[in-house]
Every structure is written in structure tokens, then in C-alpha cells.
Amino acid sequence: MEHVPPPAEELALLDRELARLDARRMQLLTRRAWLLSVLQPPATPPATPPGRPAPAAFAPSFPSAAPVPPRSAQNVLLTLGGLLLTIAAIAFTLVSWGQMGIGGRSAVLALVTVAALAAPAVLLRRGLSSTAESLGALALVLMVLDAYALHRVAAPDTGGLGFASAASAVLAGLWAAYGLALGKLRLPLPMAVVSAQFTLVLWAWAVGAQASVFAGALLLTAALDCAIALRGKGVAVRTTAAVGGCLSGAAGLLVALTLSVTAGTPAAAVAPGALLLAGAAVALFGVWRAPKEFAVAGGLPAGLAVVAGVGGVLRAGVAADWSVPVYLLCGLVLLTAVRAPLPRPAGQGMLWASGVVVAGSVLSAAPAVGMTLMGPVSRLTAVWSGVPEGRARGALGLEGTEWSQLSTAPVILLVVAGLTGAAYRWWTWCVRTAGAVVSPGPTWRGAAGASALVLGWAGLLVLPVSLDAPYAVAVAVQALLVAALLAVTVRAVRLGAGPVASAALVCAVLGAVSAGTLSLAVEPATYGVFGALLVLFGTAAVMTRADTASGTRVTRLMQAVPACAAVVCAMVLAGALGASLELATYRAAPLMLVVPTVTVLLGARLRGGPPALPVELTGAVAGVVAVAMAVPDAPFLALVLALCGVLAAGTAVRAQRRPAAGYLAVVLFVLATWVRLSASDVSAPEAYTLPVTLPALVVGVLRRRRDPAASSWTAYGPGLAATLVPSVFAAWADPSWVRPLLLGLAALVITLAGARLRLQALLLLGGAVLAMDALHELAPFVIQVVGALPRWLPPALAGLLLLVVGATYEQRLRDARRVKDALGRMR
Incomplete structure (x- = not known):
């Protein structure tokens, strides 16, 4: 049998074995360090010249400067040399040219150029590629100088632009052939591409061509760049061609777009349109095999060019205010690119282009929506003054505004709303159709539904103003829109469509503000609209509360906002009722208090539900408005403050509202008392302070009874100080003896009570007031005695x-x- 030692013995064995392993490891590490020191060659000190002492052993050693890599140093020297030679050649050509004859000058330039062109071939065979690159660059510069010299000597009467166009073409061909012949040189081929960029443009400039010819020249150059970018040799050549193509193509498209937009007839817009379509074809050709990011970036301008080209021709044949709908129609037709045989990234770019056109069209209609929403605000100073001419624009203060450019805003908004609504309704089919081009994210359907709702509401909102419908029609349309939006809100909350519900609620609130301010022009319209809004928002609040079972922040918001909006409508109706009864502002304040009264009862009925607190706070705002209305008349202000105190006290009955509402009720009652006393010309401070002191002392007694360890300063200090301190100041300014006598008696009672009950606050406050009162009474006599005594006493x-x-x-x-x-x- 195998012997198993006890745990204690086994632990001791393990510890001893681990100690031996640690000792062995240290021995091996020490040996390894010695071996490394033996294998490293000793540093060779620099030779000491004869007669110079060797450096001290303790002299510090500094790291020597790292040697410059041979290749880097060579590149620097070659670059500097080539630059100097280039400068010398330019100076020779431009400055010293006149000092030699024609033959000598030509011979010198030809000889130098041929030598510079031939040298790289020899250098490349010997492996001196950097030197060959430098001389090759010098050769390219010399060829440009040769072209300049040729123009000055051989063809001085030739136009400079035409000669430059021909020279750029010749140089591009020569540099391309030179670069292909010497394939190891990196500079000639990209420079050939650069030179080719100027040939057609300079030619068009030289012949004084029209803007369309310029655009064509730029687009042909871009097409050539695209071909080189796709088939060119080397990354540098393709990159240069791609950059050149983007610049040339963008310039050509901008020129063509300007011509298309400014064309006055369809015939005049055909040529720019053809150029735009050609530019789109060039862009698609260039990105056909490009990486995804570049393909999307190329598909976007291609799609915009198609819309601009086709839409420009159609726009020229319609009225000016229908230009945007024409481009919008072309942008929507561009959506068929999802079925076109295009690479997926290019198709995505085309869809983005369609989205840009649609977004731009919607933005063009935004001013009409803004004027419709904000127009009634300009007439808030003329409430119930009637509607000029009885039309919608008159009620908005837009009767003198030029509306022709905005007349198509409803069409734009409703068309886009219908499209996004259809996408929301048949989302599965849209995803399946566009799946070959783009994969919509999970949140896109909610965004489509919300966009359709907002745009549809905006289009219907602007429609009566665009048609300049009668005022009653405009008000009715806006009120009906609010009702429809609230119904959608309730329905969307029930279905859990959060984005649609949020959008509908926001539009309902904005529409209610617009309809309400619009109705202020006529008294019956004010009562009708705000009464309807009160019923609509109240019903929506009740139905939303019944339909939402979860307690998320979104559902709480859906419940609270309609309820608060209903309270605001009730406030407006209360104010309108006071104005209809021709009551003074302060006399109408009690009518406004009906609103917080109802909200207090609703808060108790809602039992702390999500809308309870927002409803009560909105009702409190109505109370603040009532107080502000009553400020001009002190008796009414005292009445309103007292009624607000009653409402706050009623709210404090509920435990969850007691801390805030209880203190608020006390403050309101005290303020009401003070205002009433002030209105009655009562100036005695005790009349103001005693109503504060007595309740505070009662609260202090209850506090001490519940908590005997509570400090007397916390329980009784604030209440006593509220009366004693103002009374002391009043007694010192009072020439009568009644107030000081009564104050002294009260302070004596308080002091004795403090001593008897061993309460620090009562003893100190009462004693201090008693001393101040006695000093006041003795002060005249002290002054007389001091005046009679000698000054040295x-x-x-x-x-x-x-x-x-x-x-x-x-x-x-x-x-x-x-x-x-x-x-x-x-x-």
C-alpha cells in the first residue's frame, strides 16, 4: 500500500522542495548572466593620438550620434542637386537667353535635354535608381523649358493658349512613352497624366468656346482620367488619374448645372442636360470597379447629375413655382435605380442622391410651414380684432406676403408623405425590393412612419394658407388635424409604435398652439377651438392612460402631455371668460382659480399616477397667473392668496404631497394675511408677525411632544424671533409707552417660562428682549444723568x-x- 503522509508533513515536504527549486533557479540565472557577459565583444576605445593622455576610467560615456542611413543621405543629396540644376536651367532659359544666338541657345538646351533624358537609362542599368529619378525629373522640367523656348523662337506669333494646349498634349505623349520605356522611373507617367488635364481646357479657352464646350472639355478629360484610373500602370498613375478625374468631372458638372438652371426654354436646357447625363455616365463608369466607399461616393453625384439633367429640361417648360416639384419627381423616379443592373455600392449612391433631392425639396417647403405656424403670433396684440378680408392669410398677418414661390409647398410635402407612408405600410416588400442595393436597419421603419406623419400634417396645415381659404376653413382644418393626430397617438401607443406616437404627439401639440393662436382673432372661434382642444386632449389623456400598461418614460410622457395640454386650454378659456364678462383683470383672477381647483381634485383622483404630478404643476401655474392678475388690487390679491392657500392645504391632505404643499399653504396664508392688513392700512408689526408666531409655536409644541430631545431653538426659536425682533425695533422707534410696556411684559413671561421649563431659546431670547426694552426705557434718564455729571466722572x-x-x-x-x-x- 502507498504511504500517504499527514497534511502537515506533506506541506513541509512541499515547502522544502520549492525552496530547493528557487535556489537552483538563482544559480542558473547567475550562470546565464556570466555567459552573456563573456560572449559580448568588448567595446573598442577610440585610438589616442601620440602625446595625448588616455581618457580617465571614470569619464562619463555619451551615446554616439546615430549615423545617417546611406540611402536617406543619398536621397537628400540627389534631391538638392536636382533642385539646383532645375533652378539653374530656369534661370538660364529666362534670364540669360538673350546673351546667346539662336543656334547656340537651341544647341545648349537640346544638348542638356538629351543628356538628361539619356542618363537615367544608363544609371538604371547600373542600379543607381535614385540618381536616375533625380535626372529624370530634371529632364521633365527641361522639356517644359524646351517647349517655352520653342514658342519664343519658332512660333512667336502663335497664340499662347493654343500653343500651350498643343504642348501639353505633346508633352503628355512624350512623357508617357518615356515612362513606359523606362519602366523603373516613377515620375514620368503620373506627370503625363497631369499634363493631359490641360489639353482640352486650354484648347476651349484658346478658341473662345462657349460654356457648354468648356463643360464638354472637362467631362472628356474626366472620362480619359477614368479610363486611366481603371487601366493605368501603377498605383501612382491610377491615383493621379482618379484625383484629376474627380476635379475635372466636378468642374464640368457645375458648369453644366449652372447652364441647365439658367436655361429659359426646354431647347436651351437640352445641351446642358446632355452634358449632365454624360457626366453621370462618366461617374458610373469610373466607379464600376472601384472599392465600396469610392463607388458610393461616385454614385451620389451621378444620381444628382441625372436628376439635374432631366429635371432641367422639364423645369424650363413649367412655371417657376413648379420647379421644385419637377426635380422632386425626377428624384423619386431615380428610386428605380434599385432595379438597375448597377453594382451594389453604385446603387446605394444613387439612392442617396434620391434622398438628397427629396430632402432638399422638403427644405424648400419649410418656410411655408414656419410662416403658417408662427404667423398668428404677430397678431397676439390684436386679440378678437377680426380677420382682414376674412381669409386665412389675413389671420396669419400674411396678406401682403408674396406666396407664389411657396404655393407648391403642400404638393411637395404631401407627395413625400405619401411615399414614406407607402414605404411604412409595405415595408417588407420595400426591403425585399431594395435588398440587392441596401439593407435597411431595424429602426428605419419607425423613422419612415414618423416622417410620413410629420410631412402629411405639415402639408395639410399649409394647404388652406396656400389656397388662401376662408378663415373658418383654416381654423377647422387645423382643429381637425389635431384630433386626427391625437387619435393616431392613442392608436400608436396601443400598438407599441413609439416613434410614430412621439411624432404624432409633438405635431398635435404644435398644431394645437397654431390653431389656438389662430382662433384668437375672433371671439366665438376662441371658445370653439379651445373648448374642442380641451375635450380632445382630455379624451386622449384618458384613453392613453387606459391603453398603456407599462411604466416606461415614453408611456408616462404620452399620458402626461395631453393632460397638461388640456389644463392649458382650460386656463385660456378661463381668461377668455373674464374678458367676455368685461371684468377687470383682478376681478377675473378668481375665475382662473377654477383651473387649479379642478387639477387638485384630479390629482387626488389619479392617485399618484404618471400624469398626476404634471397636471398639478400645470394647475399651479394657473394659480400663479391668478395671483399675477390680482396684483393691481390688494384686497383681491389677499383673497386670491387665501384661496390658493386653501388649495395647497387641500393638496397637503395627501401624504405624498404633504411636505411641499404644507409649507406652501402656510406661506400663502401668511402672505394673504399681510396683504389684507396692508390693504387695511395696518402698520403695527405685531399684526403681521403674530399670525406667523402662533402657528410656529404650535408646531414647535407638537414637535417637542413627539421628540423631547429636540432643541428649543429648533422648536420655538423661529416663531419667537418672528415677533420679538421686529417688536424690539418698533419699540425703540415708538415714543408711546404702551408697546414697550406690553413687549416688556411678554419678554418677562417668556424669560420666566424659559427658566422654569429649562428651555434655552426662551430664556435667552426673552432675556435679551427684556434687557433691550429696559434699556430703551432707561435711556432718557441715563442721558440726563450723564449730562449732569462732571466729564471726568x-x-x-x-x-x-x-x-x-x-x-x-x-x-x-x-x-x-x-x-x-x-x-x-x-x-
């Missing part, structure tokens, strides 16, 4: 007092400590 008495205090200092200190201890034992 007060200093002498003061000195004598100091001597007595100093002699009995220890006893006084012990007395003070005993008083302090006695006060400390009080509560």
Missing part, C-alpha cells in the same frame, strides 16, 4: 469697574463657567 467709574473686575477675575470666570454649564444643560 465716567472715565473714573469705568476705570474703577475694570479694577474690580480684574481683582475678582477668577471668581467672575468661575461664575461664567457655571452660567455656561447651566445654559448647556437646557434644551
Whole structure:
């Protein structure tokens, strides 16, 4: 049998074995370090010249500067050399040219150019590629200088632009052939592409061509760049061609777009349209095999060019205010690109282009929506003053506004709303259809539904104004829109469609504000609209509360917003009722208090549900408005404050509202009392402070009864100070003897009560007030006595007092400590 040692013995064995392993490991590490030191060659010190002492052994050694890599140093030298030679060649050509004859000058430039062109071939065979690159660059510069010299000598009368166009084409061909012949040189081929960018543009400039010819030249250059970018040799060539194609193509498309937009007839817009379509074809050709990011970026301008080209021709044949709908129609037709045989990234770019066109069209209609929503605000100073001409634009203050450019806003908004609504309704089919091009995210359907709802509401909102319908029609349409939006909100909440519900609720609130302000132009419309809005929002709040079972923040918001909107409508109706009864503003304040009264009852009925607190706070705003209305008349202000206090006290009955509402009720009652006393010309401070002191003392007694350890300063200090401190100041300014006598008696009672009950606050406050009151009563006599005494007597008495205090200092200190201890034992 195998012997198994006890745990304690086995643990000791393991510890000993681990100690041996650690010792062995240290031996091996020490041996390894010695071997490394043996294998490293010793550093060879620099040779010391004869006669110079060797460096001290303790001299610090500094790291030597890292040697410059041979290749980097060579590149720097070659670059500098090539740059200097280039500068010298330019100076020779431009400055020293006139000092030699024609033959000599030509011979020198030809000889130098041929040598510079031939040298790289020899250098490349010998492996000197960097030197060959430098001389090759010099050769390219010399060829440009040769072209300049040729123009000055051989063809001085030829136009500079035409000669430059031909020279750029010749140089592009020569550089391309030179780069292909010497394939190891990196610069000639990209420079050939750069040179080719100027050939057609300079030619069009030289012949004074029209803008359309310029656009065509730029687009042909871009097409050539696309071909090179797809088939060119080397990354540098393809990159250069791609950049050149983007720049040339963008410039050509901008020129063509300008011509298309400014064309006055369809015939004049055909040529720019053809150029735009050609530019779109070039862009699609260039990105056909490009990476995804570049393909999407190329499909976007291609789609925009198609819309601009076709839409430009159609726009020229319609009225100016229908231009945007024409482009919108072309942008929507572009959606068929999802079925076109295009690469997926290019198709995505085309869809983005359609989205850009649609978004731009919607933005063009935004000013009409803004004026419809904000127009009634300009007439808030003329409430119930009637509607100019009885039309919708008159009610908005837009009777003199040029509306022709915005007349198509409803069409744009409703068409886009219908499209996005159809996408929301048949989302599965849309996803399946567009699946070959784009895969919509999970949230896109909600965004489509919300967009359809917002755009449809905006289009219907602007429609009566666009048609300049009668005022009653405009008001009725806006009210009906609010009703429909609230119905959609309730339905969407029930189905759990959060984005649609949120969008519908926001539009309902905005529509209610617009309809309400619009109705303020006529008195019956005000009552009709706000009454209907009150019923609609109240019903929506009740139905939403019944339909939402979860307690998420979104559902709480869906419940609270309609309820608060209903309260605001009730506030407007209360204010309108006061105005209809021709009551003064302060006399109409009690009518406004009906609103917070109802909200207090609703808050109790809702039992702390999500809408309870927002409804009560909105009702509190109505109370604040009522107080502000009553400010001009003090008696009415006192009445309103007292009624608000009653409402706050009624709210404080509920435990969850008691802390805030209870304090608010006390403050309102006190304010009501003060305002009433002020209105009755009562100036005695005790009349203002006693209504605060007595309830505070009652609260203090209840607090001490519930918590005997509570401090008397917390329980009774605020209440007593509220009356005693103002009364002391009043007594010192009062020439009569009644107030000081009553104050002294009250302070004496408080002091005795504090001593009897061992309450620190009562003892100290009462004693301090009693002393101040006694000093007030004795002050005249003290002044008379001091005036009758010799002037040397007060200093002498003061000195004598100091001597007595100093002699009995220890006893006084012990007395003070005993008083302090006695006060400390009080509560």
C-alpha cells in the first residue's frame, strides 16, 4: 500500500522542495548572466593620438550620434542637386537667353535635354535608381523649358493658349512613352497624366468656346482620367488619374448645372442636360470597379447629375413655382435605380442622391410651414380684432406676403408623405425590393412612419394658407388635424409604435398652439377651438392612460402631455371668460382659480399616477397667473392668496404631497394675511408677525411632544424671533409707552417660562428682549444723568469697574463657567 503522509508533513515536504527549486533557479540565472557577459565583444576605445593622455576610467560615456542611413543621405543629396540644376536651367532659359544666338541657345538646351533624358537609362542599368529619378525629373522640367523656348523662337506669333494646349498634349505623349520605356522611373507617367488635364481646357479657352464646350472639355478629360484610373500602370498613375478625374468631372458638372438652371426654354436646357447625363455616365463608369466607399461616393453625384439633367429640361417648360416639384419627381423616379443592373455600392449612391433631392425639396417647403405656424403670433396684440378680408392669410398677418414661390409647398410635402407612408405600410416588400442595393436597419421603419406623419400634417396645415381659404376653413382644418393626430397617438401607443406616437404627439401639440393662436382673432372661434382642444386632449389623456400598461418614460410622457395640454386650454378659456364678462383683470383672477381647483381634485383622483404630478404643476401655474392678475388690487390679491392657500392645504391632505404643499399653504396664508392688513392700512408689526408666531409655536409644541430631545431653538426659536425682533425695533422707534410696556411684559413671561421649563431659546431670547426694552426705557434718564455729571466722572467709574473686575477675575470666570454649564444643560 502507498504511504500517504499527514497534511502537515506533506506541506513541509512541499515547502522544502520549492525552496530547493528557487535556489537552483538563482544559480542558473547567475550562470546565464556570466555567459552573456563573456560572449559580448568588448567595446573598442577610440585610438589616442601620440602625446595625448588616455581618457580617465571614470569619464562619463555619451551615446554616439546615430549615423545617417546611406540611402536617406543619398536621397537628400540627389534631391538638392536636382533642385539646383532645375533652378539653374530656369534661370538660364529666362534670364540669360538673350546673351546667346539662336543656334547656340537651341544647341545648349537640346544638348542638356538629351543628356538628361539619356542618363537615367544608363544609371538604371547600373542600379543607381535614385540618381536616375533625380535626372529624370530634371529632364521633365527641361522639356517644359524646351517647349517655352520653342514658342519664343519658332512660333512667336502663335497664340499662347493654343500653343500651350498643343504642348501639353505633346508633352503628355512624350512623357508617357518615356515612362513606359523606362519602366523603373516613377515620375514620368503620373506627370503625363497631369499634363493631359490641360489639353482640352486650354484648347476651349484658346478658341473662345462657349460654356457648354468648356463643360464638354472637362467631362472628356474626366472620362480619359477614368479610363486611366481603371487601366493605368501603377498605383501612382491610377491615383493621379482618379484625383484629376474627380476635379475635372466636378468642374464640368457645375458648369453644366449652372447652364441647365439658367436655361429659359426646354431647347436651351437640352445641351446642358446632355452634358449632365454624360457626366453621370462618366461617374458610373469610373466607379464600376472601384472599392465600396469610392463607388458610393461616385454614385451620389451621378444620381444628382441625372436628376439635374432631366429635371432641367422639364423645369424650363413649367412655371417657376413648379420647379421644385419637377426635380422632386425626377428624384423619386431615380428610386428605380434599385432595379438597375448597377453594382451594389453604385446603387446605394444613387439612392442617396434620391434622398438628397427629396430632402432638399422638403427644405424648400419649410418656410411655408414656419410662416403658417408662427404667423398668428404677430397678431397676439390684436386679440378678437377680426380677420382682414376674412381669409386665412389675413389671420396669419400674411396678406401682403408674396406666396407664389411657396404655393407648391403642400404638393411637395404631401407627395413625400405619401411615399414614406407607402414605404411604412409595405415595408417588407420595400426591403425585399431594395435588398440587392441596401439593407435597411431595424429602426428605419419607425423613422419612415414618423416622417410620413410629420410631412402629411405639415402639408395639410399649409394647404388652406396656400389656397388662401376662408378663415373658418383654416381654423377647422387645423382643429381637425389635431384630433386626427391625437387619435393616431392613442392608436400608436396601443400598438407599441413609439416613434410614430412621439411624432404624432409633438405635431398635435404644435398644431394645437397654431390653431389656438389662430382662433384668437375672433371671439366665438376662441371658445370653439379651445373648448374642442380641451375635450380632445382630455379624451386622449384618458384613453392613453387606459391603453398603456407599462411604466416606461415614453408611456408616462404620452399620458402626461395631453393632460397638461388640456389644463392649458382650460386656463385660456378661463381668461377668455373674464374678458367676455368685461371684468377687470383682478376681478377675473378668481375665475382662473377654477383651473387649479379642478387639477387638485384630479390629482387626488389619479392617485399618484404618471400624469398626476404634471397636471398639478400645470394647475399651479394657473394659480400663479391668478395671483399675477390680482396684483393691481390688494384686497383681491389677499383673497386670491387665501384661496390658493386653501388649495395647497387641500393638496397637503395627501401624504405624498404633504411636505411641499404644507409649507406652501402656510406661506400663502401668511402672505394673504399681510396683504389684507396692508390693504387695511395696518402698520403695527405685531399684526403681521403674530399670525406667523402662533402657528410656529404650535408646531414647535407638537414637535417637542413627539421628540423631547429636540432643541428649543429648533422648536420655538423661529416663531419667537418672528415677533420679538421686529417688536424690539418698533419699540425703540415708538415714543408711546404702551408697546414697550406690553413687549416688556411678554419678554418677562417668556424669560420666566424659559427658566422654569429649562428651555434655552426662551430664556435667552426673552432675556435679551427684556434687557433691550429696559434699556430703551432707561435711556432718557441715563442721558440726563450723564449730562449732569462732571466729564471726568465716567472715565473714573469705568476705570474703577475694570479694577474690580480684574481683582475678582477668577471668581467672575468661575461664575461664567457655571452660567455656561447651566445654559448647556437646557434644551
